[in-house]
Amino acid sequence: MNGIEERLAALNPHQREAVTAPDGPLLVTAGAGSGKTAVLVNRIAWLIGVKSVPANRIIAVTFTNKAAREMKRRVQEILQGEEVNPVVGTFHGLCNQFLRTRHQAAGLDRYFNIMDQDDQKSLISNLMKERNLRYTELTPSGVQSYINKCKESKKRAGESEVYNHRSELLEHMYEIYERECEEQGQVDFAELILRTVEVMEHNAEVRERIQQRILHVLIDEFQDTNELQYQWMEFFGGWRRNISAVGDEDQSIYSWRGALSGNLKRFERQYDDSLVVRLEQNYRSTKPILDAANALIKQNTNRFEKKLWTGNSGGSRIKYMSAGDSNEEAEFIVDQIRAFADKGRSLSEFAVLYRTNAQSRNFEEAFGAEGIPFRVYGGVRFYQRKEVKETLSYLRLVANPNSNDASLVKAINCPPRGIGEVARRSIAEMAADQEISYWEATCALADTGRRWAKVRPFIKLINNLQSLHATYSLSELMELTIELSGLREHYEQHTDPTEQNRVVNLEELINAAAGFEQSQESTGSADILDRYLDSVVLDPGDTHDDDPEEKVQMMTLHTAKGLEFPIVFLTGLDETILPHFHSFGSWQSSTFRKSKEQEEMQEERRLCYVGMTRAKETLYFTRANRRMLRGQWENYHQSRFVQEVPRDLIELVRSTEVPEPTVINDAEHVDWLGKSVSHRKFGEGVVTDVEANVGILYLTIDFETVGTKVILSEFVSIDS
DNA sequence: CTCATTAGATTTTTT
DNA sequence: ATCTAATGAG
Numbered sequence: 084m085n086g087i088e089e090r091l092a093a094l095n096p097h098q099r100e101a102v103t104a105p106d107g108p109l110l111v112t113a114g115a116g117s118g119k120t121a122v123l124v125n126r127i128a129w130l131i132g133v134k135s136v137p138a139n140r141i142i143a144v145t146f147t148n149k150a151a152r153e154m155k156r157r158v159q160e161i162l163q164g165e166e167v168n169p170v171v172g173t174f175h176g177l178c179n180q181f182l183r184t185r186h187q188a189a190g191l192d193r194y195f196n197i198m199d200q201d202d203q204k205s206l207i208s209n210l211m212k213e214r215n216l217r218y219t220e221l222t223p224s225g226v227q228s229y230i231n232k233c234k235e236s237k238k239r240a241g242e243s244e245v246y247n248h249r250s251e252l253l254e255h256m257y258e259i260y261e262r263e264c265e266e267q268g269q270v271d272f273a274e275l276i277l278r279t280v281e282v283m284e285h286n287a288e289v290r291e292r293i294q295q296r297i298l299h300v301l302i303d304e305f306q307d308t309n310e311l312q313y314q315w316m317e318f319f320g321g322w323r324r325n326i327s328a329v330g331d332e333d334q335s336i337y338s339w340r341g342a343l344s345g346n347l348k349r350f351e352r353q354y355d356d357s358l359v360v361r362l363e364q365n366y367r368s369t370k371p372i373l374d375a376a377n378a379l380i381k382q383n384t385n386r387f388e389k390k391l392w393t394g395n396s397g398g399s400r401i402k403y404m405s406a407g408d409s410n411e412e413a414e415f416i417v418d419q420i421r422a423f424a425d426k427g428r429s430l431s432e433f434a435v436l437y438r439t440n441a442q443s444r445n446f447e448e449a450f451g452a453e454g455i456p457f458r459v460y461g462g463v464r465f466y467q468r469k470e471v472k473e474t475l476s477y478l479r480l481v482a483n484p485n486s487n488d489a490s491l492v493k494a495i496n497c498p499p500r501g502i503g504e505v506a507r508r509s510i511a512e513m514a515a516d517q518e519i520s521y522w523e524a525t526c527a528l529a530d531t532g533r534r535w536a537k538v539r540p541f542i543k544l545i546n547n548l549q550s551l552h553a554t555y556s557l558s559e560l561m562e563l564t565i566e567l568s569g570l571r572e573h574y575e576q577h578t579d580p581t582e583q584n585r586v587v588n589l590e591e592l593i594n595a596a597a598g599f600e601q602s603q604e605s606t607g608s609a610d611i612l613d614r615y616l617d618s619v620v621l622d623p624g625d626t627h628d629d630d631p632e633e634k635v636q637m638m639t640l641h642t643a644k645g646l647e648f649p650i651v652f653l654t655g656l657d658e659t660i661l662p663h664f665h666s667f668g669s670w671q672s673s674t675f676r677k678s679k680e681q682e683e684m685q686e687e688r689r690l691c692y693v694g695m696t697r698a699k700e701t702l703y704f705t706r707a708n709r710r711m712l713r714g715q716w717e718n719y720h721q722s723r724f725v726q727e728v729p730r731d732l733i734e735l736v737r738s739t740e741v742p743e744p745t746v747i748n749d750a751e752h753v754d755w756l757g758k759s760v761s762h763r764k765f766g767e768g769v770v771t772d773v774e775a776n777v778g779i780l781y782l783t784i785d786f787e788t789v790g791t792k793v794i795l796s797e798f799v800s801i802d803s
Numbered sequence: 804c805t806c807a808t809t810a811g812a813t814t815t816t817t818t
Numbered sequence: 819a820t821c822t823a824a825t826g827a828g
Binding site: 804805806807808809810811812813 | 819820821822823824825826827828
Binding site for chain 1: 804805806813814815816817818
């Protein structure tokens with residue numbers, strides 16, 4: 084017998100209805116903390132255990148790898164006994180598997196390489212440089228975001244409307260980029276999904292085989308799917324229509340990545356016979372926290388009104404602390420955690436959440452100084468460090484020298500071997516002329532005279548590592564690479580702490596490889612190096628996941644989605660931080676549009692909502708009047724979101740003297756409108772719009788030289 | 804070609 | 819403040 088009956092009995096009627104829904108489309112809209120993941124987990128277990136659906140014919144999609152692992156674990160836990168293996172993964176992970184086994188049908192190199200955002204950006208940057216395409220109108224990141232936007236809405240180069248010079252250039256870059264990726268066997272994140280959908284669309288044989296095999300498709304976090312992912316769902320699950328989608332529009336926080344929370348409604352419309360279940364009972368938070376979160380999210384327009392409720396009673400109000408500066412904010416949190424910990428709370432019960440990764444630094448310093456153990460998720464990623472990227476470049480060359488030109492460029496002169504710009508250019512030229520890889524070009528050039536003698540040891544090194552690859556394990560190969568390449572020696576020579584730390588990171592990298600080996604023990608014997616190199620890009624998260632140690636958890640609001648903690652510090656509740664204003668008095672914003680701002684503001688509010696609803700029993704709001712930004716102290720004002728929470732749900736914990744926000748009346752509004760003003764950086768302009776919020780005036784100003792920007796009133800002066 | 808110094812930039816969030 | 823790219827001296 085298995086544990087399903089027992090589990091079903093523990094669910095509420097709505098949850099049970101969703102879990103045991105008959106075949107056919109199912110849409111679950113679920114508020115924060117209402118147990119939507121539990122519904123998915125139990126439904127998978129129910130399908131396997133009660134309906135006897137073979138586990139490997141069920142496919143479930145989650146948003147993060149962490150969530151996928153958790154889901155597999157929980158399904159297995161319910162179905163005690165024999166091992167079950169439903170297919171669970173992220174869109175990107177699943178599409179990668181699909182393409183690896185069908186690279187031929189997909190028209191991809193057998194050993195195609197996956198680029199992360201950094202790789203993609205430097206490829207674009209190099210393309211622009213080498214082909215002299217450094218147009219003033221375009222930046223590499225501009226091109227990058229254009230290409231990704233296109234791919235996310237299933238558009239290839241040439242399929243977008245060209246309406247001005249700039250968009251013409253962008254299309255041109257997209258074309259060049261596509262060709263380059265094709266030639267080099269490079270695949271970016273969006274391409275994984277796009278290519279998969281295209282194979283399903285055009286290859287009837289593959290499509291039919293897959294559609295026959297898959298009996299059920301389940302998708303979590305449906306509000307965060309984009310056009311491409313919606314189509315993926317249709318190709319993989321649309322034929323049998325056994326699709327379960329779970330989501331919450333109030334937690335849609337990835338529209339900047341092309342996500343369309345409207346996909347929830349689209350699903351409901353398109354599969355009009357679907358069973359729709361709404362989960363509105365919150366099991367996570369105390370009443371004051373839930374009431375506060377509900378009040379906040381109510382400010383968003385055009386949303387389906389939910390009445391999220393809880394049976395929990397009691398609980399304290401939100402504790403609000405407004406600090407003089409960011410250091411004080413951090414110290415306050417340290418003090419509070421100390422006090423709780425003295426009462427016997429475990430450090431792992433605390434989470435410090437922030438809008439931007441840059442904010443973590445303050446907290447890291449304060450916690451470090453006080454000797455409180457903490458763990459930062461994400462941040463400057465381990466796998467993005469220079470020394471780590473260098474080592475991985477060697478491994479990529481070992482795995483497949485012919486589809487990793489960028490890796491060759493990186494590895495060939497790290498550590499310095501006297502092979503520089505001139506040599507690189509010759510290699511690139513020859514590779515282009517003869518349509519061969521950089522590696523082949525380098526090998527050919529090595530025999531062409533004394534000038535190329537320096538590359539011979541390098542070629543030998545790679546060949547040597549390739550032969551070692553056959554006999555040594557992944558972690559051993561990693562260690563040999565670091566030693567034989569001279570990377571360790573190179574970094575050990577330096578005495579300053581930054582460089583010394585790199586040696587430590589190299590050790591850490593070997594450990595990570597060993598950890599990967601262990602986690603993959605049960606899986607087949609397909610080349611572990613290839614799978615490791617994929618996982619480094621697709622799942623660079625925690626190298627040692629189930630860290631049992633007691634540590635305070637620190638992460639961005641985005642990373643926190645789907646998690647819960649007894650005590651949560653929601654930090655940086657300041658205008659321009661949360662809500663964040665990328666369009667605020669900064670560089671390019673000639674395309675600033677009011678409607679877009681509205682949309683972005685609502686997403687910021689949802690982000691705040693996500694943060695608040697992570698808390699089970701205690702929630703803190705913290706902010707600071709002054710923060711260090713790029714080496715300078717800047718002034719900040721309390722976030723509008725604090726005002727949007729009813730006063731009686733907030734308790735002032737400790738507050739340094741905050742000047743009462745100046746109340747702006749209508750007369751002052753009118754005062755600004757139409758006035759000529761000047762700004763220190765942007766020069767002269769005219770105020771075209773005024774908006775007041777929480778005592779702060781936001782002026783839309785049409786500048787003579789730099790176009791339209793939104794500026795805080797305190798940064799401009801009226802011309803006399 | 805390497806190393807050191809300097810000028811310049813820095814779009815928030817993640818697979 | 820901190821990182822990278824560009825520049826110049828050896």
